Amino acid sequence: MKLIFERSVQGRRTFQMPASTFPKKELPDHLKRKAAPRLPEMSEVAISRHYTTLSKQAFGVNSGFYPLGSCTMKWNPRINEAVAALPGFARMHPLQPRETAEGCHEVLDKAREVLCEITGMDDMTFQPAAGAHGEYVGLLLMKKYHEKRGDAQRTRVLIPDSAHGTNPASASMVGFTVTTIKSDENGCVDLDALKASLDDTVAGLMLTNPNTMGIFDPNILEITRLVHDAGGVNYYDGANLNAIMGWVRPGDMGFDIVHLNLHKTFSTPHGGGGPGAGPVGCKAFLSPFMPKSQMGMEETPDSVGQVRAFYGNFLVVARALTYALTLGKEGVPMTSGMAVLNANYLMRKIEPNFPPYYNRICMHEFVISLEKIKKETGVGALDVAKCLLDYGMHPPTMYFPLNVPEALMIEPTETENRETLDEAAQAFNEIFEQIKKDPDSLHDCPKTTPISRPDEVGAARNPVVRYQFD
Amino acid sequence: MGSYLPSTKKETQEMLEAIGLKELKDLFVDVPRDVLLTDSVDIAPGLSEMGVRREMERIAKKNTVFDTVLRGAGSYDHHIPAIVGTVTGKEEFLTTYTPYQAEISQGVLQSIFEYQTMISELTGMDVSNASVYDGASAAAEAVMMTQTRNRERVYVASTANPEVINTIKTYCWGREVPFELIPQKDGLLDLDALKDLPKDTACIYVQQPNFFGLFEDAEQAAELAHQAGAKAVMGVYPIALGISKTPGEMGYDIAVGEGQPLGIPMSWGGPYLGFMTAKKDMMRMLPGRIAGETVDKQGRRAYVLTLQAREQHIRREKASSNVCTNQALCAMTAAVYMAAMGPAGLSEVAQLCYEGAHYFADELAKLKGFDRVHQAEFFNEFLTDCPMDVKQFEQKMMEKGILCGLPVDDKILWCVTEKMDKQAIDEVVQIIKEVSGQ
Numbered sequence: 001m002k003l004i005f006e007r008s009v010q011g012r013r014t015f016q017m018p019a020s021t022f023p024k025k026e027l028p029d030h031l032k033r034k035a036a037p038r039l040p041e042m043s044e045v046a047i048s049r050h051y052t053t054l055s056k057q058a059f060g061v062n063s064g065f066y067p068l069g070s071c072t073m074k075w076n077p078r079i080n081e082a083v084a085a086l087p088g089f090a091r092m093h094p095l096q097p098r099e100t101a102e103g104c105h106e107v108l109d110k111a112r113e114v115l116c117e118i119t120g121m122d123d124m125t126f127q128p129a130a131g132a133h134g135e136y137v138g139l140l141l142m143k144k145y146h147e148k149r150g151d152a153q154r155t156r157v158l159i160p161d162s163a164h165g166t167n168p169a170s171a172s173m174v175g176f177t178v179t180t181i182k183s184d185e186n187g188c189v190d191l192d193a194l195k196a197s198l199d200d201t202v203a204g205l206m207l208t209n210p211n212t213m214g215i216f217d218p219n220i221l222e223i224t225r226l227v228h229d230a231g232g233v234n235y236y237d238g239a240n241l242n243a244i245m246g247w248v249r250p251g252d253m254g255f256d257i258v259h260l261n262l263h264k265t266f267s268t269p270h271g272g273g274g275p276g277a278g279p280v281g282c283k284a285f286l287s288p289f290m291p292k293s294q295m296g297m298e299e300t301p302d303s304v305g306q307v308r309a310f311y312g313n314f315l316v317v318a319r320a321l322t323y324a325l326t327l328g329k330e331g332v333p334m335t336s337g338m339a340v341l342n343a344n345y346l347m348r349k350i351e352p353n354f355p356p357y358y359n360r361i362c363m364h365e366f367v368i369s370l371e372k373i374k375k376e377t378g379v380g381a382l383d384v385a386k387c388l389l390d391y392g393m394h395p396p397t398m399y400f401p402l403n404v405p406e407a408l409m410i411e412p413t414e415t416e417n418r419e420t421l422d423e424a425a426q427a428f429n430e431i432f433e434q435i436k437k438d439p440d441s442l443h444d445c446p447k448t449t450p451i452s453r454p455d456e457v458g459a460a461r462n463p464v465v466r467y468q469f470d
Numbered sequence: 471m472g473s474y475l476p477s478t479k480k481e482t483q484e485m486l487e488a489i490g491l492k493e494l495k496d497l498f499v500d501v502p503r504d505v506l507l508t509d510s511v512d513i514a515p516g517l518s519e520m521g522v523r524r525e526m527e528r529i530a531k532k533n534t535v536f537d538t539v540l541r542g543a544g545s546y547d548h549h550i551p552a553i554v555g556t557v558t559g560k561e562e563f564l565t566t567y568t569p570y571q572a573e574i575s576q577g578v579l580q581s582i583f584e585y586q587t588m589i590s591e592l593t594g595m596d597v598s599n600a601s602v603y604d605g606a607s608a609a610a611e612a613v614m615m616t617q618t619r620n621r622e623r624v625y626v627a628s629t630a631n632p633e634v635i636n637t638i639k640t641y642c643w644g645r646e647v648p649f650e651l652i653p654q655k656d657g658l659l660d661l662d663a664l665k666d667l668p669k670d671t672a673c674i675y676v677q678q679p680n681f682f683g684l685f686e687d688a689e690q691a692a693e694l695a696h697q698a699g700a701k702a703v704m705g706v707y708p709i710a711l712g713i714s715k716t717p718g719e720m721g722y723d724i725a726v727g728e729g730q731p732l733g734i735p736m737s738w739g740g741p742y743l744g745f746m747t748a749k750k751d752m753m754r755m756l757p758g759r760i761a762g763e764t765v766d767k768q769g770r771r772a773y774v775l776t777l778q779a780r781e782q783h784i785r786r787e788k789a790s791s792n793v794c795t796n797q798a799l800c801a802m803t804a805a806v807y808m809a810a811m812g813p814a815g816l817s818e819v820a821q822l823c824y825e826g827a828h829y830f831a832d833e834l835a836k837l838k839g840f841d842r843v844h845q846a847e848f849f850n851e852f853l854t855d856c857p858m859d860v861k862q863f864e865q866k867m868m869e870k871g872i873l874c875g876l877p878v879d880d881k882i883l884w885c886v887t888e889k890m891d892k893q894a895i896d897e898v899v900q901i902i903k904e905v906s907g908q
Contacts, residue, residue, distance in 0.1 A: 001576065004584045004809060014810045015551045017818040021892035022825035028847060031685055033715050037591040039816065040809040044553050047809050051557045054577030060565035068567055075474050076565050079519050088530025094545050094739030095876055096534070097864065103532035104738045117511050129603035129740065130795035132782070140644055169782035169792035174644040178787045216500040247498050252505040263795065267474075271799030272578045273568035273600065273759060275741030294636040295543070305640030309544055309606040309633035309728070310739025322526055328516025331473040333507070337494035338475050338482070344497065345485045361499060389573055400783075417476035418485060449573035451766040459764035459776040463753065465597050466587040
């Protein structure tokens with residue numbers, strides 16, 4: 001595909017401004033830009049066709065099955081988009097006087113009410129713009145809480161080895177050190193390892209439940225109690241909330257802080273990597289430390305400060321609220337129930353050839369390991385993933401969680417129908433047959449995509465990260 | 471009511487049977503009985519699509535949408551060409567995930583690569599990442615990029631946007647990094663304060679134009695930072711760069727900013743776009759995703775997410791940042807905007823903002839009590855006195871359908887964009903005259 005710069009012709013225009021009606025005035029010379037930016041110069045139709053060409057090489061939820069583990073690629077209802085486009089939301093300036101923005105505040109208040117009820121929290125901030133941003137806020141709350149209690153020596157965070165990489169990365173952003181807790185033979189938190197790590201230097205625990213293996217930790221109440229008893233705070237990574245909403249609440253499991261990924265559980269579109277939203281809920285005792293916007297919000301003297309401008313990704317919250325109101329009381333547990341059922345159904349369908357890494361009822365996702373197959377045939381998780389591309393589906397998450405060798409992590413979501421799951425199972429099983437017959441052929445997959453496997457090592461070794469103009 | 475679940479009751483039952491279970495509840499066997507909910511959570515029954523639309527429209531109507539917006543301060547009412555929304559509304563772009571699977575994501579990866587190029591061109595810098603959350607978090611991440619073992623202290627312009635200053639402050643508090651404010655004199659940075667910076671200075675952060683719309687002596691500021699061995703970071707207003715000197719031309723090491731003015735609606739503060747650009751030697755310190763060019767097995771040009779060794783999923787606690795989800799669709803929005811405007815269009819927009827604001831300031835100065843507070847050169851924002859109680863003035867202007875400048879203590883911070891022509895400004899001035907009893 002041509003780059004947009006390769007379609008540019010000097011002097012071509014799309015958008016023209018009306019002629020100035022003002023007295024002519026020039027920026028003083030010393031403030032003027034010297035070289036014009038080499039932006040594309042194109043007609044409107046050329047821009048449209050360029051991006052249409054690009055869109056044909058993008059895989060959306062509308063394109064096909066998207067069982068990308070941990071990412072919850074469910075259907076993004078279009079009514080949410082229509083609501084976000086309402087001028088009464090989209091055209092609001094964030095620094096309008098409160099009495100002219102009551103509707104926006106009502107969106108946040110309603111979303112807070114519904115999401116606090118679903119998570120069992122007392123308060124919620126919408127400022128964080130993504131899950132990792134929410135983790136960061138949660139850890140700031142933890143830090144501030146201990147600091148306020150004169151307990152500032154608590155700088156250690158306990159994180160299971162199966163956790164997302166953002167957990168440890170967020171911890172270091174608040175000056176905490178990470179103690180990794182190993183998983184037991186069932187993929188859950190090893191209670192002895194946890195106990196051995198607890199002392200008065202522990203700030204808290206970060207946990208996803210169900211965890212990244214797709215397993216609900218049956219010892220959860222014991223785990224959170226142990227941490228509380230040691231003076232720590234329990235942080236719930238809401239990445240996997242889609243498994244349990246309406247069935248069990250993080251607040252009831254002993255968690256004090258929760259972040260949600262509205263772009264996962266609450267169906268707002270991923271946009272190729274954002275914008276999402278990562279609201280953070282907390283129990284009442286942490287509420288005084290919640291972030292605030294300097295110019296937009298009331299005084300909260302103990303606040304951790306702010307982590308971005310204004311109120312957060314407001315239009316994403318408006319979409320999520322639309323979704324939550326649509327589901328309502330019955331829809332919320334049905335959604336999670338069907339997400340879990342779809343995962344178990346698919347897990348059992350491919351089990352004869354690709355057994356689950358932990359053989360038990362899974363939650364909204366499950367993990368298989370290609371370790372044995374790789375040893376025997378040389379075909380690994382990457383090869384299977386790339387082969388799935390030729391079946392017109394998006395592959396599962398690869399090589400995660402890190403504690404499972406040659407992992408593929410599969411999350412079908414609740415919005416997929418049985419035929420889609422059956423077809424996916426058939427694809428997996430056909431690939432298994434191909435591995436038996438001709439394992440080497442898998443290294444050449446994918447064969448039907450616009451490009452074959454790209455040279456990632458070369459890209460990193462000799463980085464070209466922008467167009468090279470002549 | 472609506473639940474987006476395709477499975478019929480019959481199918482659900484059959485699927486449960488296929489895995490040897492009777493009811494959905496059996497799937498939650500690992501949840502301790504004490505905390506398992508038996509009757510969902512306590513929220514209202516679900517709504518139909520029509521019902522939810524009615525409800526959200528009811529809420530939206532409680533807001534006042536102003537046709538005339540003379541307020542900026544971090545969010546700007548610029549015109550958005552119609553092509554922008556139709557491109558970014560394409561379902562494939564809207565609903566795709568981060569392009570991990572390059573073979574089916576060339577369109578997304580290429581669009582990020584093109585965005586990186588355009589935003590680098592606009593700022594006059596060498597490289598860009600794929601974006602972060604907003605301008606304020608971009609500024610904070612930029613400051614964190616400059617941290618080294620011996621250099622941690624951060625000097626932030628007191629003339630920057632308060633939301634940005636406070637975000638940087640939070641990040642500094644988190645990492646336990648010394649945070650200092652650079653003092654101001656007559657609305658501009660007091661550059662004397664940057665002479666003889668201490669040896670542990672990591673960087674200075676300067677906003678251009680600053681919160682009051684004024685052009686700082688930014689070149690001098692960067693020079694002083696460099697003399698002390700520190701990095702210079704600039705926060706920019708992307709529209710101003712259509713005509714004004716770039717951070718690249720002024721020797722800055724990192725340039726960041728709020729990309730909202732590039733085609734993104736004001737949206738009550740978000741989603742916005744934090745852009746981050748840098749000199750080549752700082753490329754590997756950039757947080758977040760970066761798209762890069764490579765070739766596939768057949769040697770065809772291809773794009774991938776690259777330099778991932780910096781990132782959290784590989785480096786975990788040693789990562790340069792925890793950023794993963796960014797603002798990709800907003801970055802694409804900015805790219806389509808820049809393509810639609812082109813270099814000529816962008817310079818025209820900037821020129822109209824500049825001329826309109828100066829015309830407005832001159833007209834205001836003819837009234838009593840609306841004199842400019844500062845003397846320095848400005849772009850499209852400026853601070854004036856207000857001859858009456860500012861809150862009362864604001865209220866009266868709103869009654870006339872105008873969102874006036876932002877009250878800042880007893881003064882007003884005005885902003886003019888290309889949406890205002892001479893006639894529109896003359897009308898506003900007439901209303902201000904009435905409202906202030908002149």
